[in-house]
Amino acid sequence: MNIRIVASFLLLGAMLSFSQCKPEGPDEPTETDADYIGTPYTLTKPGAKWRNIPDMSANPMTVEGIRLGRMLFFDPVLSNDSSISCSTCHEPQHAFTDNKVLSTNIFGPTKRNTPSIQNSVWMKPLFWDGRQNTIEETCTDALLHEQNFNASMAITKLSKRPEYVALFKKAFGRPGDITDVKIEKALSQFIRTALSSKSKFDLSQYGQYTLTASEANGFAIFSSERGDCFHCHTDGPYLTFTDNKFHNNALQEASSVYNFKDKGMGEATPLDTNVYGKFKTPTLRNLAYTAPYFHDGRYATLEQLVNFYSDSLRLSPTVDPLMKKLNIGGLHLNTQEKADLIAFLNTLNDESFVSDTSFTNPFK
Amino acid sequence: MKFINICVVVMLLMVSSCAKKDTTVNLKFDATYRNATLAFSPNTVTDDSANVVKYEELNFLLSNIELVREDNSVAKLADVSYVDFVNTENSGASLFSDVPVGTYKALRFSIGLDSAQNEQDPSEIGDSDPRQKAQYWGWMKYVFMRIEGKAQLANTSGGFNQLLVFHTGTDVLYRTITLNGPIVINEGDNTLQVNFELNKIFFGAKPLDIKLNDESFTHSESTSASYHTAVNISDNLQQAFSIGQ
Structure with a gap:
C-alpha cells in the first residue's frame, strides 16, 4: 500500500513537471452565425505580391450581401432627403472618385477631395484624416456625415420596397429585419469587391x-x-x-x-x-x-x-x-x-x- | 523489483523535465540621449554641437539575439526582434522564454538582418514575424534602423528646418554588437536592460555633422553622396549600446 502511495506521488510530481513545460494552446475558433443562409463569397488576393485578405469573420461576404450592398451604394434612398448616394462621390468610372476639386455632400461642398475607395480591403485607417479603422465604421461615418443618414427613416423607406425586403433576408438570413448594421455590412461587402489589380x-x-x-x-x-x-x-x-x-x-x-x-x-x-x-x-x-x-x-x-x-x-x-x-x-x-x-x-x-x-x- | 523499476523510470522523467531550468528574460531597450532618457518630438534634445533636435522616429530590427557562455557556446533568445521607441505598441521590450538559467559572459545581437533573413520579403514570412513591423523597400529590402527628426542648427534662428532622415539597410550594413557581462540569468523573471545612447550614433568614432546636407540624411544607397553617413551610423552602433543598470 505504502509502495503504491509513494509511486503515485512520484508519478504526480512527474506529470506536474511536464505540465509546467507545456506551451499554452491557441484560442478557440469563433463559431459562425447559425442563422447564416447566404451564398458564401470568397474574396481572393490577386497574386503573391498582394497582402492577404484580412479576417472578415465579423462580416462574412455573401453573393447576396454584395448584391444588396451594390444596390444600396447607388440608391439615394439612404440619404435623409433621398438626394444623394454613396456613388454621387464615388463613381466607378472615376475609380470611385468624382473628379471634383471638393466633394459635395447633402449639406453642400465639403473641404476635402473625395478619396478613392478602391482596394479598401487593404487600406487602414480610412479617410484623409484616418478617423475610422474599418470599412464598416467608414460607412457609418460617411452615411451620417455625408448623407445625414437617419436609420429609422431609411429603414422605413427600404421596408416599403419588396426587392430590398427580400434581399436583406437572403443576405443576412433570419429573421430578415432591416437594420442600420446590416445596411453598413452590405455596403462594406460591396466595397471590398472593388479591387484594382490589372494595370x-x-x-x-x-x-x-x-x-x-x-x-x-x-x-x-x-x-x-x-x-x-x-x-x-x-x-x-x-x-x-x-x-x-x-x-x-x-x-x-x-x-x-x-x-x-x-x-x-x-x-x-x-x-x-x-x-x-x-x-x-x-x-x-x-x-x-x-x-x-x-x-x-x-x-x-x-x-x-x-x-x-x-x-x-x-x-x-x-x-x-x-x-x-x-x-x-x-x-x-x-x-x-x-x-x-x-x-x-x-x-x-x-x-x-x-x-x-x-x-x-x-x-x- | 517491479516497484524499483517504476521508481527509477519516474525519477528519470522528473530529472529530465526539470534539469533544463529554463526561465524568461525581458530584454528591454532604453533610448537615452547624453545619459538622460530620450524625449521625442515635440520635446527637444541638444547634441554635442549645440544643435537642438526633435526626434520623431527611432526603430530598429534586431537579429540573432543570444547570450554567450564562457566556453563561447550560446543560448539563443530569438532570431529576430523589432524595437520601436515611438509607437507604444512596440515599447522597446521583448520577452523571451526558455532561456537556460546560468551566468553568461556577454549579450550578442545584430542590428539588421543577416542576408538569409533579409532575403525573405514580407510576403514570404508569417504575419506574426517581427519583420512585418519593420519597413521594407524593394531595392533596399528591410530597413535595419530608422531615425528621423528635425534640427534647429546651432547658431541659427530659422526654426527646425534641417530635416534628418537616416535609414540604414542592405546586407553590407549588418552589424553585430557584443556587450560584455557577466550576465546572470536566475530562475524566475529576469530583466536585461540595454541602453541605446542615440547621441553616440552621431558623435562616436566616426562622427557626423548634421549641418552638412550629406550627413543629415541617408537611405543607404551605395551610389549616393550620403552613403558614408549610413556606414558611419552603422559603425558607431557598438559604442551606442551598453548593458544598463
Missing part, C-alpha cells in the same frame, strides 16, 4: 507587359532618392502604393501648427499637435481617373502634381522629415525626369477596373 505595372510583374524605357526610368526615379516617392507610396513588396500612414508632405505652408488651413489628422485627434497637417497617404493607382489630386484637390493634372514635388515644397512645423529636399524647394527634376515619372505613374491605371460592369449602377 500595366501589375502585368509587368507577371511578365505580361514590358515597361517602356521612359516608364522604367520613371519607376527608377520613383524607387530611389532621386524621386523619393517610395518612402510613402510603398507597402513593402505589395502593390498597394500607399504605406497607410500619415504624413505632412510639405503641401501647406504654416508658421504654427494652429495655422494649417486643414489640420488633417489633427481634426481626428485634436489633442496631438504632432499630427496637425498630416494626411493619409493615398494610393497612386488609377491616377488618370481620379484627378484632381491631394486632400484639397488643388492640382488638376499629374504635371502640376509632379511640379509641386519638384519645385514647390513648403515649410511647416510638422512637415515630414522625409521631405528632405524641402531646404532647396524640392527635387528639382528635369523635364525628362518629370515625363518619365508621369509615364510610370500612368502604368498604374487599370482600365478594366473603371469599366468593370460589376461595379456599375444596377438600376440603369
Whole structure:
C-alpha cells in the first residue's frame, strides 16, 4: 500500500513537471452565425505580391450581401432627403472618385477631395484624416456625415420596397429585419469587391507587359532618392502604393501648427499637435481617373502634381522629415525626369477596373 | 523489483523535465540621449554641437539575439526582434522564454538582418514575424534602423528646418554588437536592460555633422553622396549600446 502511495506521488510530481513545460494552446475558433443562409463569397488576393485578405469573420461576404450592398451604394434612398448616394462621390468610372476639386455632400461642398475607395480591403485607417479603422465604421461615418443618414427613416423607406425586403433576408438570413448594421455590412461587402489589380505595372510583374524605357526610368526615379516617392507610396513588396500612414508632405505652408488651413489628422485627434497637417497617404493607382489630386484637390493634372514635388515644397512645423529636399524647394527634376515619372505613374491605371460592369449602377 | 523499476523510470522523467531550468528574460531597450532618457518630438534634445533636435522616429530590427557562455557556446533568445521607441505598441521590450538559467559572459545581437533573413520579403514570412513591423523597400529590402527628426542648427534662428532622415539597410550594413557581462540569468523573471545612447550614433568614432546636407540624411544607397553617413551610423552602433543598470 505504502509502495503504491509513494509511486503515485512520484508519478504526480512527474506529470506536474511536464505540465509546467507545456506551451499554452491557441484560442478557440469563433463559431459562425447559425442563422447564416447566404451564398458564401470568397474574396481572393490577386497574386503573391498582394497582402492577404484580412479576417472578415465579423462580416462574412455573401453573393447576396454584395448584391444588396451594390444596390444600396447607388440608391439615394439612404440619404435623409433621398438626394444623394454613396456613388454621387464615388463613381466607378472615376475609380470611385468624382473628379471634383471638393466633394459635395447633402449639406453642400465639403473641404476635402473625395478619396478613392478602391482596394479598401487593404487600406487602414480610412479617410484623409484616418478617423475610422474599418470599412464598416467608414460607412457609418460617411452615411451620417455625408448623407445625414437617419436609420429609422431609411429603414422605413427600404421596408416599403419588396426587392430590398427580400434581399436583406437572403443576405443576412433570419429573421430578415432591416437594420442600420446590416445596411453598413452590405455596403462594406460591396466595397471590398472593388479591387484594382490589372494595370500595366501589375502585368509587368507577371511578365505580361514590358515597361517602356521612359516608364522604367520613371519607376527608377520613383524607387530611389532621386524621386523619393517610395518612402510613402510603398507597402513593402505589395502593390498597394500607399504605406497607410500619415504624413505632412510639405503641401501647406504654416508658421504654427494652429495655422494649417486643414489640420488633417489633427481634426481626428485634436489633442496631438504632432499630427496637425498630416494626411493619409493615398494610393497612386488609377491616377488618370481620379484627378484632381491631394486632400484639397488643388492640382488638376499629374504635371502640376509632379511640379509641386519638384519645385514647390513648403515649410511647416510638422512637415515630414522625409521631405528632405524641402531646404532647396524640392527635387528639382528635369523635364525628362518629370515625363518619365508621369509615364510610370500612368502604368498604374487599370482600365478594366473603371469599366468593370460589376461595379456599375444596377438600376440603369 | 517491479516497484524499483517504476521508481527509477519516474525519477528519470522528473530529472529530465526539470534539469533544463529554463526561465524568461525581458530584454528591454532604453533610448537615452547624453545619459538622460530620450524625449521625442515635440520635446527637444541638444547634441554635442549645440544643435537642438526633435526626434520623431527611432526603430530598429534586431537579429540573432543570444547570450554567450564562457566556453563561447550560446543560448539563443530569438532570431529576430523589432524595437520601436515611438509607437507604444512596440515599447522597446521583448520577452523571451526558455532561456537556460546560468551566468553568461556577454549579450550578442545584430542590428539588421543577416542576408538569409533579409532575403525573405514580407510576403514570404508569417504575419506574426517581427519583420512585418519593420519597413521594407524593394531595392533596399528591410530597413535595419530608422531615425528621423528635425534640427534647429546651432547658431541659427530659422526654426527646425534641417530635416534628418537616416535609414540604414542592405546586407553590407549588418552589424553585430557584443556587450560584455557577466550576465546572470536566475530562475524566475529576469530583466536585461540595454541602453541605446542615440547621441553616440552621431558623435562616436566616426562622427557626423548634421549641418552638412550629406550627413543629415541617408537611405543607404551605395551610389549616393550620403552613403558614408549610413556606414558611419552603422559603425558607431557598438559604442551606442551598453548593458544598463
